[in-house]
Amino acid sequence: MTPITRLVGLAASTTLVLGLAACSVEEEAPAGSATEDATVDETADDTTETSDDAAGTGDASSPAPAAAEGDGTLVLYSGRNEELVQPVLDAFTDETGIEVEVRYGDTAAMAAQLLEEGDNSPAEVFLAQDAGALGAVAREGLLGELPAETLDLVPDTYESAQGDWVGLTGRSRVLVYNKEAVSEDELPGTVAELNEPAWTGRVGIAPTNASFQSFVTALRVLEGDDAAAQWLDGLAANDPQVRERNGMIVADVDAGAIDAGLVNHYYLYELADEQGVPAEDLNAALHFFPAGDAGALVNISGIGLVGEQADAEGQALVDYLLSEAGQTYFVEETHEYPMIEGVGTPAGLPALDELETPEIDLNDLDDLQRTIEMITEAGLL
Template structure:
């Protein structure tokens, strides 16, 4: 059964009202593939899927999930979990920030048993308030340390790389910037699409604060706002506008390009849009995660079974094949058209440090981008 949360909780208002010091995510657009790799199959390595299939007898047969990921994207894998385990998933869908805010507002009365978030910052915000449980070590060990909580209370499910999408007819490869800092220069005036309400953009700005300092991030936002940015509501819209030639470039997550290719029924390389991965550890090359944490006590183990299934071969393969995000577990290969995750020159940023989203949102708003 699916419960829908009202979408009237604005990211900024929700965070400010609750005094959150971190969180982030706007609604994620459906992915034919935020959005924004991994493969899906019925196979298992005999560990995580075995755990997922064994719901304790004392359970009520349901898991209440608060999801900041889009229904079109995740409902099929949740249905597969139900088919595999017999455990029903009752889902409340809204943007990630709203879901995080609601969990904190509801406190001990929250019906949420698991929180599926679009980025690490939102999970960190909820965890900071003591609302997430420590996960079993065997679950944590499935995911590299880089992509899980240092306190063990959330774990990454998929990896998503920040990129510059560009129109190949409008921007030559030798003209591509080596850093996001260059995008505030006159050369790029009116040519860059951004989605300031999107969780991925907010996490990217938070990462810039962590890597470069608040003053650099604040100046970048101010300069970007003065450079006639092409503001869009969602990453998918930016990619479509770049492909059509309405915008020359845009800051997005990598997988939206593949979503557009699937919508048009063509290989990604035949699109007019292409991806530029920033080099040299630039903040624009941040690899964030979508992830999950358990909320409060879990006496029946059914929510843990959901986590285990999403990290199983079947769950991870689903994400690879349907979202083109990077898988988090060994033995599941990413989309062959993507550069290997370990080949990306990512910034040296701990995802656990992205939990101060409130300040980031205030900066974005002060710059006039919200």
């Protein structure tokens, strides 16, 4: 069975792979950032919300850029949104003189393209929004080993065990809740509690999002497929409030349309930026699950060098994104956690090492297709 066949998504109408490719939409470009323009409008109706995995200038069928050969350019396949990452790529070019030819698409589509192209891919660098996609590409031997000095910058928890990808930013799963609708003593200690009758019809989820799918994959790893399937069935039976995107959930929680929702932490800050108010002035607030619950998963956006094509210019990009300047950009513009020492935590958030995260190896989150199947079998897709 070929890698592409093994990773084919569930929707018959699409050729995207990695399971989630058929339906996944990840984080929106941060409102209020230096890159915000008329295409980024994450208001309560989210009618023009730009997806980190859906927006961009390219798609899985667009022509690939020409391969760079140490000529002052490099080819990047980016699964992160153009409005989100292009400014930091421009800063890299200004700093180094290296031009970056970017092919944008959702992370799954970019991973699928790499698997299809194999050793013939023009890509030199793969920037992904989650560890699972990086792991799936690395498993097929398409990512080259990173130097020890790069790996030493990032905690072992947030990099490949084989040294072929490394985390750039951290994002914690949380429960966002409306402070008027949910008292602090009602906040759940585990995601399992959200299936209890007290939460019927009150919890927003975005099952088409890669972040939700990665969380379910983590639940499978931590508790087994049977337990994960039972949780999904219980969630489906508890009348969840389904939304397409995390940003929609946070906006609806803040507006009082939903009491709570499962999202990544930084969406609250995007909404605050959009509204031009401090996050603490919103009606919505964040609850970090305690005691290592699966609901407290910290995933990463990350980067890897693509096989034999990788050269010094690709490594220079990795170095820049893991530099103080690159990491500060992500902290200030996307409110994600930095991966290196010396760069502060985004304002208003607990430090990354203070979070009570589950004991899980992010290298184990690469089986996304079965996760998609289980979410579908539960009737959530």
